[in-house]
Amino acid sequence: MSRTRPAAPPPRPLARAVRIGTRSVRWRGRSVTVGLVAAALTVVLGVLAIGGGDYPMSTADVLRTLTGGGTVAENFIVGELRLPRLVTALGVGAALALSGAILQSLVRNPLGSPDVLGVTQGASTGALIVVVAGGGTLLLSGAALLGGLATGLLLWTVAGRHGVHGYRLVLVGIGTTAILTGVNGWLLTRAPLMDAARAVLWLTGSLDGRDWAQAVPLLGLLALLTPVVAGTARALSLIELGDDTATALGVPVSLVRQLLLGAAVLLAAGAAAAAGPVSFVALVAPHLARRLTRAPGPNLAAATGTGAVLLLAADLAAQRTIEGHQLPVGVVTGLIGGTYLVWLLAARRRAARI
Amino acid sequence: MTSRLGGVGMTLAYERRVVARDLTVAVPDRSFTVVIGPNACGKSTLLRALARTLRPTAGTVLLDGRDIHTMRSREVARTLGLLPQSSVAPEGITVADLVARGRYPHQGLLRQWSTEDERVVAESMAATGVTELAARPVDELSGGQRQRVWIAMALAQQTSLLLLDEPTTYLDVAHQIEVLDLCARLHEEQGRTLVAVLHDLHHAARWATHLIAMRDGRVVAQGDPREVVTAALVEEVFGLPCRIVEDPETGTPLVVPRARRGRQSGPVSAG
Amino acid sequence: MAPDRRRVGVRAAGLGAGLLLLVAVTVLSIAVGAKQLTLAEVWHGLVSPGSPEHAVVQQMRLPRTLLGLLAGAALGTAGALMQALTRNPLADPGLLGINAGASAAVATATALLGVATVRGWIWFALLGAVVVTVAVHAVGGGRQATPERLALAGAALNAVLYSFVSAVMLLDAASLDRLRFWTVGSLATADFTTVATVAPFILAGLLVGLAGARPLNALALGDDAARALGASPALVRAGTVTAVTLLCGAATAACGPIVFVGLLVPHLVRALTGPDLRWLLPYAAVLAPVLLLGADVLGRVLGRPGELQVGLVTAVLGGPLFLRLVARR
Numbered sequence: 001m002s003r004t005r006p007a008a009p010p011p012r013p014l015a016r017a018v019r020i021g022t023r024s025v026r027w028r029g030r031s032v033t034v035g036l037v038a039a040a041l042t043v044v045l046g047v048l049a050i051g052g053g054d055y056p057m058s059t060a061d062v063l064r065t066l067t068g069g070g071t072v073a074e075n076f077i078v079g080e081l082r083l084p085r086l087v088t089a090l091g092v093g094a095a096l097a098l099s100g101a102i103l104q105s106l107v108r109n110p111l112g113s114p115d116v117l118g119v120t121q122g123a124s125t126g127a128l129i130v131v132v133a134g135g136g137t138l139l140l141s142g143a144a145l146l147g148g149l150a151t152g153l154l155l156w157t158v159a160g161r162h163g164v165h166g167y168r169l170v171l172v173g174i175g176t177t178a179i180l181t182g183v184n185g186w187l188l189t190r191a192p193l194m195d196a197a198r199a200v201l202w203l204t205g206s207l208d209g210r211d212w213a214q215a216v217p218l219l220g221l222l223a224l225l226t227p228v229v230a231g232t233a234r235a236l237s238l239i240e241l242g243d244d245t246a247t248a249l250g251v252p253v254s255l256v257r258q259l260l261l262g263a264a265v266l267l268a269a270g271a272a273a274a275a276g277p278v279s280f281v282a283l284v285a286p287h288l289a290r291r292l293t294r295a296p297g298p299n300l301a302a303a304t305g306t307g308a309v310l311l312l313a314a315d316l317a318a319q320r321t322i323e324g325h326q327l328p329v330g331v332v333t334g335l336i337g338g339t340y341l342v343w344l345l346a347a348r349r350r351a352a353r354i
Numbered sequence: 355m356t357s358r359l360g361g362v363g364m365t366l367a368y369e370r371r372v373v374a375r376d377l378t379v380a381v382p383d384r385s386f387t388v389v390i391g392p393n394a395c396g397k398s399t400l401l402r403a404l405a406r407t408l409r410p411t412a413g414t415v416l417l418d419g420r421d422i423h424t425m426r427s428r429e430v431a432r433t434l435g436l437l438p439q440s441s442v443a444p445e446g447i448t449v450a451d452l453v454a455r456g457r458y459p460h461q462g463l464l465r466q467w468s469t470e471d472e473r474v475v476a477e478s479m480a481a482t483g484v485t486e487l488a489a490r491p492v493d494e495l496s497g498g499q500r501q502r503v504w505i506a507m508a509l510a511q512q513t514s515l516l517l518l519d520e521p522t523t524y525l526d527v528a529h530q531i532e533v534l535d536l537c538a539r540l541h542e543e544q545g546r547t548l549v550a551v552l553h554d555l556h557h558a559a560r561w562a563t564h565l566i567a568m569r570d571g572r573v574v575a576q577g578d579p580r581e582v583v584t585a586a587l588v589e590e591v592f593g594l595p596c597r598i599v600e601d602p603e604t605g606t607p608l609v610v611p612r613a614r615r616g617r618q619s620g621p622v623s624a625g
Numbered sequence: 626m627a628p629d630r631r632r633v634g635v636r637a638a639g640l641g642a643g644l645l646l647l648v649a650v651t652v653l654s655i656a657v658g659a660k661q662l663t664l665a666e667v668w669h670g671l672v673s674p675g676s677p678e679h680a681v682v683q684q685m686r687l688p689r690t691l692l693g694l695l696a697g698a699a700l701g702t703a704g705a706l707m708q709a710l711t712r713n714p715l716a717d718p719g720l721l722g723i724n725a726g727a728s729a730a731v732a733t734a735t736a737l738l739g740v741a742t743v744r745g746w747i748w749f750a751l752l753g754a755v756v757v758t759v760a761v762h763a764v765g766g767g768r769q770a771t772p773e774r775l776a777l778a779g780a781a782l783n784a785v786l787y788s789f790v791s792a793v794m795l796l797d798a799a800s801l802d803r804l805r806f807w808t809v810g811s812l813a814t815a816d817f818t819t820v821a822t823v824a825p826f827i828l829a830g831l832l833v834g835l836a837g838a839r840p841l842n843a844l845a846l847g848d849d850a851a852r853a854l855g856a857s858p859a860l861v862r863a864g865t866v867t868a869v870t871l872l873c874g875a876a877t878a879a880c881g882p883i884v885f886v887g888l889l890v891p892h893l894v895r896a897l898t899g900p901d902l903r904w905l906l907p908y909a910a911v912l913a914p915v916l917l918l919g920a921d922v923l924g925r926v927l928g929r930p931g932e933l934q935v936g937l938v939t940a941v942l943g944g945p946l947f948l949r950l951v952a953r954r
Contacts, residue, residue, distance in 0.1 A: 204792075244407045248517075296445070297444060334791070345765070
C-alpha cells in the first residue's frame with residue numbers, strides 16, 4: 001500500500017479491543033481492573049455484611065447458607081433479613097451512581113446529580129405526604145417513586161420543550177429543589193412527633209429493615225434500564241463534545257438526551273423509593289470512578305460498580321461504627337462523601353474544576 | 355457543475371430572529387468553497403443549516419438529492435462532517451481518544467473498535483501531524499495543536515464532504531496558514547469537498563476554489579475568487595473601500611484597504 | 626448626558642415607588658393577623674400605651690414586622706452580593722454553606738447544651754455561619770478562590786453539615802421537635818430582644834455590602850480588569866464574604882433558613898436595574914422585605930385560624946415565578 005505521506009506507525013495500538021470476526025469490543029486496562037476490584041470488594045463486604053449482626057456467622061457458615069446448606073434459622077436470617085438488605089444496598093448504590101453519572105455528563109457540570117435537579121426532593125415530598133397522612137411502608141415507597149417521577153415530568157415539561165438543554169435543566173432543577181425544600185420543611189412540622197422522627201429517618205436514607213419487597217422492584221428497574229443506558233452510552237460520550245459536534249457525528253442529540261434524562265430520573269426515584277434519598281452517592285461515585293479509571297467520558301459502568309460498593313461499605317460502617325446504635329446509611333454517605341469532596345478540593349488547590 | 359450538497363429556498367432563524375429568507379445555495383462537488391461576509395451576515399448559520407445542526411423554518415437542505423432531515427442521523431454523518439466553531443474537550447481526554455470518537459458513525463454496540471477504525475484514526479492523526487501528541491491530554495495543547503486535533507477527529511469520520519466553521523479563529527498567523535494548507539491538501543490530494551467559513555478575505559481569495567459572498571442573509575456573489583473578488587464587491591459586502599492587487603505568490607486577488615485621506619502615497623486610481 | 630440623567634431619574638423614582646410599597650406592606654403586616662386591626666387601631670397601638678391594641682402591636686406585630694424588614698433586606702442584599710461575587714445569577718447564600726453552618730451549630734446547641742429558645746440559638750447560628758463561611762473560603766482556595774471552587778466547596782461542606790444535622794435529629798427526638806420548626810423559616814417567634822440582637826449585624830452587613838458595590842462592579846469584568854481599575858480582588862472578595870456572612874448569618878439565626886428570597890429578588894431586580902450594583906443592591910434591599918413581609922402576611926391570611934410559615938409561602942410563591950423566568954429565557 002503506497003501512501004504519499006508515510007506516517008510513523010504509533011508505538012502501540014491506539015485502543016485495545018477484543019475482536020471476533022467483524023465484532024469488536026473496546027476495553028481499557030484500568031477500567032477492567034477497577035471492575036474486578038469492585039466485584040471482589042462486593043463479595044468480601046457482602047460476606048462481612050451477612051456474617052455480622054446480633055447473630056454472628058463465620059465466613060464458612062455464610063457461604064454454606066448461601067449455597068443452600070443452612071439450618072432453618074440460618075436460612076431465615078440470611079434469606080429474609082440480611083440478603084435482601086445487602087441486595088437493596090447494592091441496587092440503591094448502583095442506581096444512584098448511574099443516575100448521577102448520566103446527569104453529570106448530560107448537564108456538563110460536575111455538580112449535576114438527582115439532588116440538584118430536585119428528583120430526590122420530589123421523592124421526599126411524596127413520602128412525607130404519606131407520613132403526615134399516616135400511611136404504611138409500602139405506600140410510602142410508592143409515593144416516593146411517584147413524587148420523584150412527577151418532579152422528573154415537571155422538569156421535562158418546563159425545561160424539555162427545546163430538547164432538554166443542559167443549562168436550562170439545571171436552572172429549572174434549582175428552582176424545583178427550592179420549592180420542594182420549603183414544602184418538605186412545612187410537611188415535617190405537620191406530622192406528630194413520632195411520625196416526624198420516622199420521616200427524618202426516611203429523609204436521611206436508611207436500609208434498616210429492607211426486605212425483598214424493596215429489593216426486587218429496584219432490581220427489576222435496573223434490569224430494564226441498564227440495556228437502554230448501555231445502548232446510548234457511546235452517544236452520551238459524544239454529546240460531551242458539544243451539541244454541534246455530536247449532531248455532526250450522527251447522534252440524535254435531542255432524543256438521546258430525553259431518553260437518558262428519563263432513565264436517570266427513574267433510577268433516582270427508584271433508589272429513593274427503596275432506601276430514601278441517600279445523599280452524595282450520586283455525586284461522589286462518578287467522580288471516584290473517573291479518578292480510578294482515568295478514562296474520559298461518562299464512565300457509566302465503573303461509576304455503577306463504585307456506587308454499589310460505596311453504599312455497601314457505608315451501610316456496613318453505619319451498622320458497626322457506634323456500638324449498639326445503628327446510624328442510617330445516609331448519614332455515613334453524607335459525611336464520607338462530603339469529606340472526600342472537601343479533601344479533593346484541598347488536595348487539588350490549583351485546578352478550578354473537578 | 356454538479357452538486358451533492360445545497361439548500362433551496364431556506365428560511366433560517368434562531369427562535370424568532372430570522373437570519374436569512376429564501377436562501378438558495380449549492381456547493382460545487384470537489385470544490386474548496388469558502389463563505390465570506392461581515393459579522394452577523396448569516397454565514398455560520400448557513401453552514402449550520404447545511405450541517406443539519408439547525409433546521410430551516412422553511413425550504414429544504416438537500417444531500418445527494420434527498421431532504422437531509424428525512425435521512426438517518428448516522429447515514430448523514432458518514433457523508434457529511436462538521437468542525438463547529440466551539441467544541442468542548444472533556445477534561446483529561448487524550449488526543450488519540452478524542453480523534454477516535456470521530457469513528458462513531460461507523461461503529462456499533464458490537465463493532466466498537468475494528469482494525470479499520472485503528473487504521474483510519476492513525477492516518478487522520480498523521481495527516482494533521484498530531485501523531486506525536488497521541489497520548490497527550492487535549493487540554494495541555496496549544497491552540498494550533500488543539501485545532502489540528504479537532505480537524506483530525508473530523509477526518510476520522512471519513513466523509514467526502516467536510517464543513518468547517520471558522521477553523522482559523524484564535525490561531526496565530528503561522529498556524530492559520532498551516533490549517534488552510536492542510537485543508538487545501540485534503541481537497542487536492544483526497545478529493546474531498548470542503549466548505550469553510552472564513553473571516554479573512556485574503557485567505558478566502560487565496561485558498562478557495564469557489565467563493566460565496568454573503569450580506570444580510572443573501573448571497574451577493576459567488577464563483578471563482580479571481581472573478582468574484584473585486585473592489586466593488588468588497589465595498590458592497592463589507593463597506594470597505596479598497597484596491598485589489600495581485601498576490602505576488604499565487605496571483606490570486608489581494609485586498610488592500612484604502613488609506614484614510616492624507617495618508618495616501620503613490621498614485622491613486624479611481625476605484 | 627441627558628439620556629443618562631433621565632435613566633437615573635427613572636431609577637430613583639422606581640426606588641421611591643419600592644419604598645412606598647414597603648410602607649404599605651409594613652402597615653399590612655401590623656394590621657393583619659388573628660386579631661384584625663383597622664388603620665386607626667394600628668396608629669393607636671403604635672403611639673398610645675394602654676390602649677387594647679397596644680399589647681398586640683407592641684409585643685407581637687411590631688417586632689415581627691421589624692424582623693421581617695431586617696431579614697428581608699439582609700437576604701435580598703446577601704443574594705445580590707453572592708450572585709455578583711460568584712458571577713453566577715443562580716448563586717444564593719445557601720451556596721456558601723451559611724444555612725448549613727447555622728443549622729449545624731443550632732443542632733449542636735440544642736442537643737448537647739439543651740438550648741431551646743430562638744434567643745439562645747442566635748449566637749450559635751451566627752458563630753456557625755461565620756466558621757463555615759471561613760472554612761468554605763479556605764477550602765475554596767483562600768486568596769486564589771474562584772467562583773467555581775467556592776461553589777464546590779460550599780456544596781461539599783453543605784453535605785457534611787446536613788448529614789450531621791440529620792444524625793443529631795435522629796439520635797435525639799427532643800432536638801428534632803424543636804429544630805423542625807426552626808428549619809422551615811418563620812417570623813412568628815420574633816420579639817424585641819431577637820430584633821435587637823440581630824439588628825447591629827444586619828446593619829453592619831448592609832453598610833459593608835453597599836460599600837462594596839463599586840469595586841464589585843469592577844470585579845464583574847474579571848480579576849485582571851478589576852486590578853487594572855484599581856480594585857484588589859482578594860480584598861473585595863473577603864469584604865463581600867464578610868458582608869454576606871453577617872447578613873445571612875443574622876437573618877438565618879433569627880428566622881431559620883428562608884429559601885428563595887436571596888435567589889429570586891436579585892434576579893427580578895436585575896430586570897429593572899441591569900447589572901449595576903450601585904442600583905441593584907438598594908433595590909434588592911427594598912424589594913426583598915416587601916416579598917418577605919408580603920409572604921408572611923399571606924401566610925397569616927391563608928393559614929387561618931393558625932398560620933403558614935413564611936418559608937413555605939416564599940417557596941411556593943417564588944418557585945413558580947422563578948420557573949417561569951427560567952423557561953422564558
